[in-house]
Amino acid sequence: MDNTTYIALSRMDTQMRAMSVLANNLSNADTPGYKASHVLFSDYLVKQKGSQATGEADEAFNQDRATYRDFGQGTLQQTGNPLDIAITGEGFFSVMTAQGVRLTRNGRFQRLADGRITDDAGNVLLDRTGQPVQLRPQDRTISLASDGTLSTENGVAAEIGLVTVDNPYTLVGEGNQIFRPTTQTRQLDNKELRQGMLEGSNVNSMTETTNLIQLQRDFEVVSNLVESEATRRQNAIDKIIQTQS
Structure with a gap:
């Protein structure tokens, strides 16, 4: 040859x-x-x-x-689901997986029977302190402020955290929606979240x-x-x- x-x-x-x-x-x-x-x-x-x-x-x-x-940025899509959350601008949701904390832009969340908020794969959404976001049994009406404050008719339930990394190209993909950070992450103070919407694929x-x-x-x-x-x-x-x- x-x-x-x-x-x-x-x-x-x-x-x-x-x-x-x-x-x-x-x-x-x-x-x-x-x-x-x-x-x-x-x-x-x-x-x-x-x-x-x-x-x-x-x-x-x-x-x-x-x-x-x-x-x-992907196109924002209106869904009307109160636990669908879209990120506008930079940042990632933090979720706890079996392998540890991972990052994602997929804002399609659901409420489990125990009140925890998880993604489609069952990974628990984390707040800005790194703790699981969890609603109380008596919570029924869910509202989200653009800064990540999650409230119900019984008051503030949690503050959803968004994190970022200095160089997103250092993130390692695990599947099609989850990323493993290889460098230090930091919390975003200026975040823009949209309730009842999803960020589509780009x-x-x-x-x-x-x-x-x-x-x-x-x-x-x-x-x-x-x-x-x-x-x-x-x-x-x-x-x-x-x-x-």
């Missing part, structure tokens, strides 16, 4: 990775709080053996450098679909190149065998 095929295969490998990321984005286009992922590729330049020239003498292999999240379905189609076409072109190159090499081998026989 010569370098032409190796270069083409490196291209196909990165294209498959990109298609996987795009497909995951599209499958989460309706997931509340989902943040789209993008891939970052670069060229790995290798100088041809025995060549002292530059420029065209370099062989460019594709390599997958990183996958990163777009933390841009995936642009039209753009992602177009990119996916283009990637599939490019993959087919490179795949055909690899196949034709294999055929050419096999024909060359057959001719050599015929000449020697």
Whole structure:
């Protein structure tokens, strides 16, 4: 297998990775709080053996450098559910999972029988002191101020905390909605929450679909190149065998 095929295969490998990321984005286009992922590729330049020239003498292999999240704001959607909470601007909800405290932008919460407020996966929502947000048995009417103060007809029940990190790109995704902080988090004092609303996914379905189609076409072109190159090499081998026989 010569370098032409190796270069083409490196291209196909990165294209498959990109298609996987795009497909995951599209499958989460309706997931509340989902943040789209993008891939970052670069060229790995290798100088041809025995060549002292530059420029065209370099062989460019594709390599997958990183996958990163777009933390841009998603569209706010009205739901009317008093425990649906949308974040406008920066910040993340803190929830307690089996693996410890994690961060999320998914504000679809529910009330358990014991009064605790949890997300879809059963992770408990935390207040600004790191304690579980819990309503009293007699609490019926729930209202939320934009600063996170959660009240009922019986008074203030809790203050929902929002945290942030200096660099959101240091967050490690665990699934499609949960992030593990790898650096110190801090509480946000100026927060804007909206009750009865959800932040939708920030995936642009039209753009992602177009990119996916283009990637599939490019993959087919490179795949055909690899196949034709294999055929050419096999024909060359057959001719050599015929000449020697």
